[in-house]
């Protein structure tokens with residue numbers, strides 16, 4: 001535990017929560033800025049040798065939470081969480097976690113039309129079934145400051 005005077009003089013860390021459908025371009029964007037993101041798909045791959053395995057979600061999100069805590073305890077200036085985070089329930093825990101560490105919690109919303117997500121999804125190695133994308137799009141609730149984010153930004157459009 002750092003003394004209170006040290007903590008108060010440190011810059012406020014940022015926790016950036018990605019929000020967007022599969023194929024929206026979240027991971028590509030993070031790669032393009034060279035961010036060392038914590039990704040639920042990368043954790044799935046590490047734990048189950050399969051980044052699509054949805055049967056181990058409890059372990060995946062426990063591991064993601066553990067990794068986020070490590071970065072927040074290390075007071076890294078910015079931590080990106082790469083997951084779809086489509087509904088408030090998915091996001092609530094990250095907001096609480098960020099608050100616990102005095103972080104500024106931001107949503108980075110990939111506001112990409114469903115048809116574009118479908119086309120990009122179809123053109124990559126790991127294809128999410130189209131009916132799953134339809135279900136996810138129907139459930140989607142846009143992130144808002146009302147739910148607790150310090151800021152909600154839409155990701156700048158890159159390409160078509």
Ligand SMILES: Nc1ncnc2c1ncn2[C@@H]1O[C@H](COP(=O)(O)OP(=O)(O)OP(=O)(O)O)[C@@H](O)[C@H]1O
Nearest residue numbers: 021022023024025026027028029120124158159160
């Ligand atoms: N701005 C863009 N313009 C054109 N193609 C893009 C753009 N962003 C991503 N793509 C392509 O779309 C596909 C999906 O992108 P990506 O894997 O980054 O999506 P994602 O949001 O991380 O999806 P998931 O939630 O399933 O991980 C990739 O093949 C990627 O190359």
Ligand SMILES: [Mg+2]
Nearest residue numbers: 026027028041
């Ligand atoms: Mg991704």
